[in-house]
Every structure is written in structure tokens, then in C-alpha cells.
Amino acid sequence: MLIKKPAEFRYSEITPKSDYQNRRRFLASVPAAMLAGSQLFSPRRVLAAKLPNLVQSPLSTTGEKPNPYSDVATYNNFYEFGTNKDQPAKLAQEFRTNPWTVSVEGEVAKPRKFSIDEIMKLAPLEERIYRMRCVEAWSVVVPWVGYSLSTLLQQVAPTAKAKFVAFETYYNRAQMPYARGIPFPYVEGLRLDEAMHPLALLTVGIYGETLPPQNGAPVRLVVPWKYGFKSIKSIIKIKLTSSMPPTSWNIINAQEYGFYSNVNPNVDHPRWTQASERRLGELRRRATLMFNGYGEQVADLYKGMDLQKNY
Ligand SMILES: Nc1nc2c(c(=O)[nH]1)N[C@H]1C(S)=C(S)[C@@H](COP(=O)(O)O)O[C@H]1N2
Numbered sequence: 001m002l003i004k005k006p007a008e009f010r011y012s013e014i015t016p017k018s019d020y021q022n023r024r025r026f027l028a029s030v031p032a033a034m035l036a037g038s039q040l041f042s043p044r045r046v047l048a049a050k051l052p053n054l055v056q057s058p059l060s061t062t063g064e065k066p067n068p069y070s071d072v073a074t075y076n077n078f079y080e081f082g083t084n085k086d087q088p089a090k091l092a093q094e095f096r097t098n099p100w101t102v103s104v105e106g107e108v109a110k111p112r113k114f115s116i117d118e119i120m121k122l123a124p125l126e127e128r129i130y131r132m133r134c135v136e137a138w139s140v141v142v143p144w145v146g147y148s149l150s151t152l153l154q155q156v157a158p159t160a161k162a163k164f165v166a167f168e169t170y171y172n173r174a175q176m177p178y179a180r181g182i183p184f185p186y187v188e189g190l191r192l193d194e195a196m197h198p199l200a201l202l203t204v205g206i207y208g209e210t211l212p213p214q215n216g217a218p219v220r221l222v223v224p225w226k227y228g229f230k231s232i233k234s235i236i237k238i239k240l241t242s243s244m245p246p247t248s249w250n251i252i253n254a255q256e257y258g259f260y261s262n263v264n265p266n267v268d269h270p271r272w273t274q275a276s277e278r279r280l281g282e283l284r285r286r287a288t289l290m291f292n293g294y295g296e297q298v299a300d301l302y303k304g305m306d307l308q309k310n311y
């Protein structure tokens, strides 16, 4: 059998789909003699490559049809690569996501740096179909690939002092010359019990492939019951803390973006309604669901809290 087992899978060795396609196109146009000894084709970037041995997760949202790949990979918020939705798909293509290390540190007994290969191998990769609802009132359904963030956090043994989890995105002006609009690096945070909830997904792929750069390669968070901005991309640091960490959108405008940012049709954004949304590819607006439809699983996390105040 030629099928690679997960244990042999190397993020650093997979052939990027686009390199492969470019190579075929290029090879067809160049005389063979010119290619001898050429280093042109050693894959230095990973744009998207097939992930082996995916497990279908029972935590998928049932009955929802995923949007086409093109919706998910061309309509993005990733301010490191421009503030317009169509910019990341164009401007993130040279983003180097290999080698990549995620440091997990802070209030933990066993702080540790994980290479991206270690992250990919830590647990069986699951396909989970989740809704994502942006604070800007558009939504999308995506077959994400990953495993529960709790699996990673358990590896480092959080101490009794750990109450929150702070996340940080890689930032390098040289690679991100179009970064605009918000302070960088991008930071986000969750309460520890939110981060440990099985629905919080440490995400390494979409549609059975590695994440394309514009969707937050090589590793991002997806927190399906919160507005999209909580789902931080291209993570390099995860720090467990005793106090509530700062979050990028809250730093810029605390009136409009709170720490919790749970999807809530009853609490409007000061400048627009959160009661409805537009699913990419649809014309008629849909009613937005409390906790984005994940209330049965997550409402207990917020028992007794005033969600008008803790928005
Ligand atoms: N580092 C970083 N992460 C980010 C953002 C960003 O600008 N930078 N945008 C957020 C917002 S506002 C949304 S809606 C989602 C979009 O994820 P998607 O492009 O995969 O749909 O990413 C979130 N994560």
C-alpha cells in the first residue's frame, strides 16, 4: 500500500497543489535540457495539499451544505494581508508557513514548542462541518479539518492559576507589507473553559486539504459559536494566563467588540443589526441563531451571565 499513515505524514514534505499545477504548466513550455539540475521546483511553500486519513466528526453541524471552496478561499478577513475581502487570497500567496512553530506556555506545568508536524500528528485529524458567522453579518459553512483545542492544551498541563488562554498570530512586516487597520500582532483570547470545550477546533485544513494562506495557514482556531474574529489565524503563540488577555478588536473599539463576542441575535452591534445574516451565495437573509446555533452545546458556559453586558 502506498497510502501514508498519519505517523509518516510531514507538513514539510507535502507537495503544494499550486506548485504541482504550476510545475506541470511550466514543464510543458520549457525544453527538457534547460531543466537539468534545476532547483526551481523544490517545493518551498505549502499552499494546499491533500490531508490523509480524515475521520468524520460527530461534532459536525448536520443538515448544512458547505459553501463551495471558492467562497471560503476568496472572501476573507485577514488584515495582515489587506483590509478588503478579496485581498488575502491574492496577497498571502507568498506567505511562508514552513518551518512553523507554536509555543504553548504561561500557567502550565509543561511548556512546550510544537513544530507544525507535531501539531498535525498530535491527534487523528477530523473533518467537522461548522458554520462561521462574521460580526459583519455574513456567514459561511465550511468543512474544517483539525481536532479539539483541548487536546493540545492537555499536553502542557494547565496549572490551577490558568483561567484564560491568549493567542497570537505571526507578524512580520516584510511578509505582510499590506497589513492595515488594526494593531499587530493580532491577538485573541478565550476563557479556559471555552478553550477546553470540545467544539473549539484547532484547525489545520479545509475541504480535506491543508489551509490555504488566506484562511490562516498553517494552523488557526475556529470557535463556531463566536463571531469570526475570535477565530484567530496563523497562530505562533498560545499562552495560558490568570487574567483576561487583550484582544485585537476590543483594543481598537471596546464599545463595539467585547471579550466574549458570542453570536447573539439579541444584542446588536452599535452600527448594525445582528438579528440576521447573509450566507455567502444566497440572496435572502437568514435569521441569526443564538450562539450561531450551537446553544445546546455551549449555553451552559454562560449560565447566570448577563450577555447584554458581557457581549
Ligand atoms: N490573524 C488574523 N486572524 C483573523 C483575522 C485577521 O484579520 N487576522 N480576521 C478574523 C475575522 S474578522 C474573520 S470573519 C475570520 C475569517 O476567516 P476566513 O477567512 O477563514 O473565513 O478570521 C478571523 N481571524
Ligand SMILES: [Mo]
Binding pocket: 077, 134, 135, 136, 227, 228, 229
Ligand atoms: Mo469577521
